[in-house]
Amino acid sequence: MNKKLLLIIILIGLNSCAQVKKSELNYKIITTDIDNFWNAYDALEGSQDSIQTFQNLYIDKASPEFEKFLELRNFTAKQYVNWIKGAPEFWKTIRPLTLEVKNKKKEIDSIYFKMDEYYPNFKAPNICFAISPIQSGGTTDKGLILIGTEIATVNPQKVEISEINGFMKKVFENSTGDIKSLVAHELVHTQQPNGDNENESLLSQAITEGSADFIATLLLEKQSMNAAIFRYGQKNEEKLWLEFKYDVETEKTFEETDWFYNYNSKRPADLGYYIGYKIAESYYENSDNKKEAIKDIINMNEPKEFLEKSSYDKSF
Template sequence: MGFKTGRVCLGAIASLAFAAPAVPQSHQASAPRAAVHAPPVVDTDIARFWTAFDAIQAAAPADRLKLIQTLYIDAGTPGLHALMAARRYTPQEYVDAIAKWPKFWASVRPLTARSRAATTTLNGDVERFRRLYPRLRPATITYAIGVLRTGGTTVGDKVLIGAELGLGDESVDVSELPEPLRTRLATFFRSRPFANNAQNNIHEYVHTQQQETDGTLLQQSLREGVAELVAELITGRKPALPVYSYGPTHEAAIKARFVTEMGNDHYDNWLWNSAANPFGVSDLGYFVGYRIAQRYYDAARDKKAAIRTLIELPYNDPTAIRAFTDRTGYFLGA
């Protein structure tokens, strides 16, 4: 599940005492001989970030912006640059974050060395994806350090994983973060995103195959829900997030409210949000989209054709998406 938070502010110096183990270089995970279409995985930006981080700790304040720019950003991969553009990260944000949240960085640093371990199932998962969806187009996967606004997103054929979030677990110290980010990330890290990384990688990989949209709540939710369903079919897991325990027991109320808002382009109650919404649970739009997609898939006789239909829906066409949703009957009686 793509994790998106609001812009945050940052400052206080992190200690040099928490040096991490060496971070793996760019790699492609070991593959069985049959997995000839494995996507390239790039993680060299992680090591560059910690080099810049250590240099910034030892530098005068006036030199820190130049260090993050030259050691991390200018030397970074196309994936890092795409991630920064997608989430509008700035060099100043990195400098401020390094200064402001020492406990966060101390706790997350050793975890970011797990990018190689995070992709051990990737080749097999992609091959299963290809069997389900033979039209699968190639994509790259980049792990890079961001400033806490995404654990996963996509730009074109690039899957972009925010390693400071996507490789985390319940050991990450969020005590310095401002609210509501602190509470949201505490919930997120308790879901053990590293353990769920296989699902996250495939969820984002699905997005590289879908049409993008900046349309209505329904369009966005269905696009996310399809990625959730396909990732579950391939990996056999859902994210361990409250949305998937809360949703089934409150589905009637969720549907009733969703139908009143699904034609809007305001997502605050449903997507990439904090729990400060009428239900007190984040990202219920994912659940609604997942249930629409699941209803269509379960009713289909030809499952492979159903997957193709779901992935290739015209997500940027509100009329077509509404008509498809109506055909599933998901909102009947809501």
């Protein structure tokens, strides 16, 4: 057989294999709930019963994936209506950004294919973009990614956030509207054995969350962690580690520390993400086989053993 012809046949075969591999990443990106939200939003103007209108046109029309979101977070029509009336400029300015998500498929595909390349056991989850009552940016449930698009897309330079109060305003002030980073983070959670569990020990929670940020950084080939957290962490790394180590060794609970979800702290909230990130990074950098390291990081289920193998503590 002619050598050139043989080479062409081989290349076609390899390309076909690649196409089969990609076709195995069968997953859905659900955005119908975004459209349903704005239909309900527009209908409020002439409505005699705002809560019932929102119930009928948004919640009752929920996709099966959004139904799971509703079940997990207990969103109600009354919550939506109260927020819409209380922050009209926010909703006006966030609207175009939420609608743009429907054009992000290629960007999201690139993350999924990269994950499949790095992690052979990858199972592609469906992803549902809906609108929450400004309560939940992103979560996962049994291989499903659920995104509160009105939170995920906020960029304070494009969105009016002056009507927002409390810890959510602090969240928004540091937001960039980077959908890809959030999807990459949540994508890792869908692969982790503890990814859906929000009641882990302090050390386990830190490694689980920080690992998701670390692998997301590999997927995106750029820093995925909140910039304020990362900057503060880099400047105060040893001090933070010694404080965190003490809290772990004395078995302090979440309520007794401010490593997670404490937006009233004087320093950046969620520094537990940074600690977990650095532990995962240390494990990865000290491993000869990077692909196996990624597998180990994702499947971490013995946090103390993982910390020891990472040698992170020894770096100080």
